Amino acid sequence: MIRLTIDGQEVTVPEGTMIADAAARLGIEIPVYCYHEALGPLGACRMCLVQVEKMPKLATACTTAVQEGMVVHTHGPQVDKGRQGMLEFLLINHPLDCPVCDKGGECFLQDYTFEYGAPKGRFLEPKIQKVKDGPINEFVLVDQERCVLCQRCVRFMGEYVGEPQLLLEGRGVETVVTTVDHQPATSQFTGNVIDLCPVGALLSKPYHYKARPWNIERQESVCPHCPVGCTMLVTGRDGRIVRTEGRPVPDREWGWLCDRGRFGYDYTYHASRLTTSSLRGVSQAAAYTTREVGQWLKEVVTQGGGDRTGWIIGGSHTVEEARELWHFAHEIVGSPNLAVSRNVPGYLPRPLNGTFDDVKQADTVIYLGVDPYEAVPVVHLKLRERRRHFPTLNIVGIGARRLTRETLPGEDILVAPGSEAWVLAEVLRLKHPDHPAVARLTAGRHLASGQLASEVAERLADLLDKSAHLVFLWDGLHPELESVLQAIQSIRTAPTKVLPTWRPSNWRGFEAAGFPARFEALTRVLQKARDGELDLLVLWGADLWNEYPDQALVQDALSRVRYVVYEGVVPPGGGDLIDAWLPGATWGEVTGTYVNMEARLQTATASVNPPGQARPTKTYITAFTRTLGHVFPGVEDFDPYDPEGGDLLPMTTASEEWEPLSEPPVGSEKPWLITGQWVFEGGYPSDILQHRRPEYPARISPEDAEKWGIGETGRLQLTRDGKQLAVRVTVDARMPEGVIWIPLGVPDMPVNFIGTGPVDVTSLEEVHSA
Numbered sequence: 001m002i003r004l005t006i007d008g009q010e011v012t013v014p015e016g017t018m019i020a021d022a023a024a025r026l027g028i029e030i031p032v033y034c035y036h037e038a039l040g041p042l043g044a045c046r047m048c049l050v051q052v053e054k055m056p057k058l059a060t061a062c063t064t065a066v067q068e069g070m071v072v073h074t075h076g077p078q079v080d081k082g083r084q085g086m087l088e089f090l091l092i093n094h095p096l097d098c099p100v101c102d103k104g105g106e107c108f109l110q111d112y113t114f115e116y117g118a119p120k121g122r123f124l125e126p127k128i129q130k131v132k133d134g135p136i137n138e139f140v141l142v143d144q145e146r147c148v149l150c151q152r153c154v155r156f157m158g159e160y161v162g163e164p165q166l167l168l169e170g171r172g173v174e175t176v177v178t179t180v181d182h183q184p185a186t187s188q189f190t191g192n193v194i195d196l197c198p199v200g201a202l203l204s205k206p207y208h209y210k211a212r213p214w215n216i217e218r219q220e221s222v223c224p225h226c227p228v229g230c231t232m233l234v235t236g237r238d239g240r241i242v243r244t245e246g247r248p249v250p251d252r253e254w255g256w257l258c259d260r261g262r263f264g265y266d267y268t269y270h271a272s273r274l275t276t277s278s279l280r281g282v283s284q285a286a287a288y289t290t291r292e293v294g295q296w297l298k299e300v301v302t303q304g305g306g307d308r309t310g311w312i313i314g315g316s317h318t319v320e321e322a323r324e325l326w327h328f329a330h331e332i333v334g335s336p337n338l339a340v341s342r343n344v345p346g347y348l349p350r351p352l353n354g355t356f357d358d359v360k361q362a363d364t365v366i367y368l369g370v371d372p373y374e375a376v377p378v379v380h381l382k383l384r385e386r387r388r389h390f391p392t393l394n395i396v397g398i399g400a401r402r403l404t405r406e407t408l409p410g411e412d413i414l415v416a417p418g419s420e421a422w423v424l425a426e427v428l429r430l431k432h433p434d435h436p437a438v439a440r441l442t443a444g445r446h447l448a449s450g451q452l453a454s455e456v457a458e459r460l461a462d463l464l465d466k467s468a469h470l471v472f473l474w475d476g477l478h479p480e481l482e483s484v485l486q487a488i489q490s491i492r493t494a495p496t497k498v499l500p501t502w503r504p505s506n507w508r509g510f511e512a513a514g515f516p517a518r519f520e521a522l523t524r525v526l527q528k529a530r531d532g533e534l535d536l537l538v539l540w541g542a543d544l545w546n547e548y549p550d551q552a553l554v555q556d557a558l559s560r561v562r563y564v565v566y567e568g569v570v571p572p573g574g575g576d577l578i579d580a581w582l583p584g585a586t587w588g589e590v591t592g593t594y595v596n597m598e599a600r601l602q603t604a605t606a607s608v609n610p611p612g613q614a615r616p617t618k619t620y621i622t623a624f625t626r627t628l629g630h631v632f633p634g635v636e637d638f639d640p641y642d643p644e645g646g647d648l649l650p651m652t653t654a655s656e657e658w659e660p661l662s663e664p665p666v667g668s669e670k671p672w673l674i675t676g677q678w679v680f681e682g683g684y685p686s687d688i689l690q691h692r693r694p695e696y697p698a699r700i701s702p703e704d705a706e707k708w709g710i711g712e713t714g715r716l717q718l719t720r721d722g723k724q725l726a727v728r729v730t731v732d733a734r735m736p737e738g739v740i741w742i743p744l745g746v747p748d749m750p751v752n753f754i755g756t757g758p759v760d761v762t763s764l765e766e767v768h769s770a
Contacts, residue, residue, distance in 0.1 A: 004070040019061035019072055020048055030074055031083065031112045033198045034150040035062035038254045038385070039160060045090075045150050047112065049082040050074050058082050083116040091117070093127045093173060095145045103200030105213030109148065128173055136166070137184040138691050139191055139205055139263055144176040147201035153177060153193035162384060162407035163187040177201065188377055188680075188692075191262040195246045195255065206263060206688050207243040211235065219605040220247060222594050223261035224316040224587040226679045227505040228378050229596025230257050234265070234588055236607035241265045241588050252356070258377035260679045260689065265588065267684035268608070272570050274583035275612025281576075286583075286613035290620060293580050294627030296563045297333070300535040301628065306334030308535045310525045310561075313515055314341030314504050315541025315568055315584070318592025318604070321617035322506075322513035323635045325540055328621045330514065332630055337534065339522035340510045341542035343682075343744055343752075344502045345549065346476030347518045351654035352485055353508075354471055354497025355598040359386055361495075364394040364467035367403045367410075368420055370475035374743075375501045375677035376597070379473070384408055394463055398423065400674050401699075401741055402734040413460065414736055415451055417672045417756070421480035422664040423451055428487065430461040437487040443660045464488060469495045475676055476502040479519065483658040490656065499597050501677060504541075509595035512640050512649055522548070529557035536563040540617070541584060545573025546682075546745065551752040567620065570685060573750075582620060585610035593640060599649040601640055668758035671704065673718060673740050675751040682745020698742040698749065699732040708763040715764040716740075720754040726764060 003012045006023050013022045018041060020030050033045035041063040048061040053071040058078060073079065090109070098104045130144035149168065154177065158164035165185040169178050179185050193202045216237045223230040223244075231253050235243035244265050246255030267273070277289035284292075300308050311329040313322055329335045359365070359382050373380040387393045387408065395410030397403030400417040404410035415423045425441045432438050452460070464470070470492065474481060489496040504510070511517035526544070528534050530553060537558070544554045558564050558577035566572050567582040575581075589610045593601050610616065618634075625632035642650040680693055696713040708716065710729060718725045718740070727742060727749050735741060740759070742751050 002066045002068050002070075004066050004068070004072065006072045007074055013066055015066075017066050019050060019052075019059070019064050019066060019070075022066050023061065023072070023074060028074055030061045031108070031116070032062055033108060033148055034152060036152055036156075036196065039152065039155050042151060042155070045148065046086045047083060049079055049086070051076055051079050080116060083112070084118055087113055087117045088121070090148050091121060092123050093145065094148075095127065097146075100209075101146070101200040102203050102208060103197075107200060108198035130176055133203075133208075134178075135184065135205075136179060136193075136202070137186065137190055139259060139688070140185070140194060141203045141205050141208060142177060143201050143203065144178075146199050147177050148199055149175055149177075150198060152196040152198070153202060156193060156196055157185070157187060157190070160384065161187060161189045161381065163189070165190070166193070188259045188373075189256065189381070191259045192246065192256050204243060206266070207235075210242045211237045216242070217607060219607045221588065221604040221607070222596070222602045223257065224505060224594070225261050225264055225683055226376055226677075227501060227503065227507075227597035228376050229505065229594055229598075229600070229602050230261055230378050231255065231602065232257060232261070234607040236588075239608050239611070241268050241607055256378050256381055258679060259692065260377070263688045264684065264686045266686050266688050267569070268586060268588055269611065270570070270685050270687065272685055273611065274569060274571060274581060275614055277583060277613055278581045280579055286615065289580060289582065290623045291627070293563075293565050293582070294624045296536060296565070296580075297624055298627050300563070301333060304535060307336055308533070309333055309335045310337035310339075310529060310534045310537045311335055311540065312339050312341055312522065312525060312538070312542040312544065313510050313540045314543065314547065316504070316587045317506065317510075317541050317584075317617060318590055318594060319506070319509040319513050319601070319640050320592040320635065320638070321590065322510045322515060323638045324617050324621050326514035327635050328625060328632065329538075332625060332628065332632075337525045337528060338515050339525045340507050340515050340517045341504060341539075341544060341547050342502075342507070342517075342519050342522055343547040343549065344476035345479045345519040346474065346500070346502065347479065347482055348474070348476075348498055348500045349482070349486065349655065350599065350649065350652045352489060352496075352498045353599045354499050355600065355648070356382055358469065358471050358495065358497045359383060359499075361469045362386060362393065362471040363390065363469050364396070364463050365471045365473065366463075367395070367397040367399070368472055368474040368481060369399040369403070369477055369676060370473050370501045371397075371403045371405070371676070372473055372501070373405055373407070375475065375679060376473070376499075377679060379499070379501075380408060394467070396460065396463065400672065400739050401736060413452065413456060416665070416667060417674050417739065418478055418665040419451065420478055421484045421661055424464075424481070424484045424488070425661060427452070427457055427461045427464060428484075428491065430457060431465045432491055435491055437490050440658070441483060441487050441661055464492070467494065470497070472498040473501055474498055476500055477676065480661050483661065486655065486658050489654065501597065503677070503682070505596070506594045508597075508599050508649065509593065509601075509640070512595060513638075523553075526553050526557040529561050532560050534561050536565070537561045539564070539566045539568070539572070539578075541568050543568065543572040546747070546750065546752070549752050550755065551750060567617075569614075583610075583612060583614040585614050585616040589614070590616050595640075595649060601647045601649065670758035671738050671740055671761050673720070673742065673751070673754070673756050673759045675742055675744050675756055678743035678745075681743040694730065696728040696730040697746050698727045698729040698740060699735050700729045700740055701735040701737045702731050702733060703737040704735075704740075705729075705731040708761060710763060717762040717764050718754060719760040719762070720757060723754040725749065725754045
C-alpha cells in the first residue's frame with residue numbers, strides 16, 4: 001500500500017493507483033475527459049493537470065501512478081492556468097449551442113468551463129463545420145462539432161467490448177469520430193458511448209430533443225429485461241419514461257447496459273400495452289371488472305374451497321408485490337396451488353448460486369448451453385474484463401452449438417443435444433471413479449461413453465478437478481444438470497458456483513416471497529387445471545402460452561378451467577381462453593425490490609404513474625379481499641433483506657441428496673431442433689428496438705443450408721409429432737450440421753408449439769440475400 005497526501009489529506013491506496021483515483025477516494029474531484037477507470041489511463045485531454053511537489057512540470061493525474069510520500073495539489077495558480085489553457089483550445093471550434101444540446105445541464109465541458117474557463121474567447125476566426133446529428137446506428141447520433149476527441153467511445157468499443165466499430169478519422173482539427181467504413185455500428189453495446197461521452201457529441205436518438213434536465217425526474221432502478229439486473233437511472237417526463245442510463249455502483253458495477261436494456265423502455269407506453277380491463281373480450285370499467293373477478297373468486301372459494309384455485313406469478317413484478325399475492329392466495333384464500341411461470345425446467349439451489357464477484361475471481365468459466373453475449377450480454381463484458389486482468393482465464397462452451405465468440409475466445413465442446421449432464425457425469429468419473437457422488441449420479445452406468453475424444457475429456461476433467469475458482473453459466477434447459485452441478489460442488493474443495501441465465505428475471509425474488517419456483521410445481525398446477533381440479537386460475541403476469549415449454553398442456557389447462565384471470569402489461573398468448581384481463585403496473589411504475597441472477601436484492605424506484613386503468617398488485621388484492629369479507633392486512637412487516645447476507649438472499653445448507661440421472665436422450669438421424677435465450681427476443685415489445693430484431697432469427701449451418709437449398713436466409717417448415725412450424729432461418733457458420741436453433745420467445749415461431757427434438761425439414765423457399 002502507498003501513502004500520499006492530496007490537498008493536505010492523507011490517503012493510503014494500492015500500488016499502481018493513479019492520482020485521479022486516489023483523489024476520488026477522498027472526494028476530491030479532478031476534471032477529466034478521456035480518463036475512465038474501466039478503460040485505464042490515456043492522457044489525451046490534459047484536463048487533469050495537477051501539481052506534484054518535486055516534479056518540475058504539471059503532471060496528468062490520470063496517467064501518473066502514486067508513489068510513497070507523494071504530495072499533490074489539485075488547485076493553485078499553475079494548475080488553474082494549465083486547465084484554462086486546455087479549455088481554450090477545446091472551445092476554439094466547439095459550437096455555442098448549449099441551449100439546444102441534449103447534454104446541456106449534464107455536460108462536463110459546461111461544468112469545467114464555468115469553473116476554469118476564461119470569461120471570453122480570444123479566437124475570432126470562423127469555426128470549422130462538421131457533421132451534426134449523423135447516425136452511428138439506429139440508436140446513437142454523433143455531433144462531430146462538439147467532440148473533444150477524448151477517445152472514450154473508440155476505446156470502449158475496441159478495447160473493452162472487443163468490437164472496434166468506431167474510430168478517429170482525419171488529422172489535426174479535421175479529426176472526427178465516425179464508424180468503420182462509415183457503416184452502422186452493429187454491436188449491442190453501442191448505447192454505452194452515450195453515457196461515456198463527457199460532452200454532447202454522442203446522443204441518444206430516441207431521447208433527442210425530448211426533454212431538458214430541469215423538466216425531468218431521474219430515479220434509480222434496475223433493468224427488467226434479463227436476470228443480470230443492471231443498475232440504471234430512469235428518466236421520466238410528463239408521465240412517460242423517455243430515457244434510461246447506466247448507473248455505476250462503486251466497487252460493483254460500471255453501469256454498462258446492453259442496447260436491449262437501454263432502449264427497451266418504450267414497452268411501458270407501447271401501442272399493445274394493456275390499459276383497459278376486459279371481461280370475455282369486452283372492455284369494461286376497471287372497478288366493474290375487478291368486482292366481477294372478486295365475485296368469481298368468492299363463488300369458487302365458497303363452493304369448493306381455496307384448493308380449487310391456482311395462482312401463477314411471472315412478469316416484472318417486484319418481490320413485495322409477489323409477497324402480497326402470496327399472502328392473499330395462501331393465507332386468505334387458502335390455496336396450495338402456487339407456482340412461478342418458467343420457460344425452462346431447470347432449477348438452481350441457493351447454495352450453488354454464485355455472484356459477479358465469483359466471475360472476478362474465476363480461473364475457469366464453463367458455459368452450459370448458453371451464449372452469454374446473447375442471453376446475458378453484460379456478463380459477457382464482465383468476462384472480458386476478467387480476461388483483461390487474468391489472461392489465462394479458461395472459457396469452455398458445452399452444448400449442441402458453438403457458444404464462444406471471437407470477442408471472447410474459448411474452447412467449444414460439441415455434444416449431442418440434451419446430453420450435457422451425462423457428458424459431465426462421465427467426465428467426473430475419469431478423475432473420481434469411486435466417489436460416492438459419482439456413483440449416486442450414474443448408478444454404475446456409462447451414460448455418454450464415446451461422445452468426447454479422450455484428450456478432450458481428459459482436458460475437461462482436469463479443469464473440473466484443478467480449477468482454483470470454477471464458475472458455470474447455465475441456461476436451465478436441461479434439469480438433470482442440477483444434480484451434476486451439486487455433485488461437482490460436493491467433490492471439489494475449491495469454490496464452485498453457478499449463475500442462472502433464465503427468465504423471469506425475478507424468479508428468485510418470487511421464491512423468496514413464498515412461491516415455489518421449481519418447474520415441477522408449475523407443471524402440477526397446470527395438470528390439476530387440465531384434469532378439472534381447478535375452477536379458477538390466476539395468471540399474475542404469467543404469459544404461459546408463450547412461456548411454458550409445452551403449449552399443448554397450457555391450452556388443455558386453460559380450456560378446462562371455469563374462470564381464467566390474467567393480469568399483465570401486454571396481451572398474452574391464447575387470449576381467447578382468458579375470461580378477464582386486468583392491466584397491471586410494471587417496472588418503472590412501482591417501487592420495490594428485484595432479485596437478480598446473483599440472488600442479490602436491488603431496489604427500483606417508480607419514475608411515472610401507471611397509464612390508463614393499470615394498477616399495482618396491492619390495489620387488486622385489496623379489492624379481492626374485501627369481496628371475500630376480509631381486510632387485507634398488508635405485508636409491510638415483510639423484509640427480504642438478510643442481516644448477515646446484506647443485499648444477498650440468505651444462504652441455505654447444501655443438500656447431499658440428489659436424483660440419479662435418467663437414461664440419456666436417444667439419438668436420431670433427423671435434424672435436431674434446439675432453443676435458448678436471446679435477450680432481443682421474448683419479453684416485452686419495443687418499437688425502438690424493432691429494427692434490431694432480425695427478420696430471420698433461427699439459425700442453421702452452411703452445410704444444412706446447402707442441403708436444403710437455402711441462400712443466406714430462407715424459410716423452412718419443421719414437422720414434429722404431427723405439428724408443423726414455419727421458421728425463418730439465417731445461415732450461421734457457428735452452427736454445427738444437423739442442428740436448428742430458434743430463440744425462445746419469438747412470437748410467430750413458438751418453439752413450445754412443437755417442442756425441441758428431432759424434426760422433419762422441408763424447404764419452403766429460397767432467399768439469396770439477407
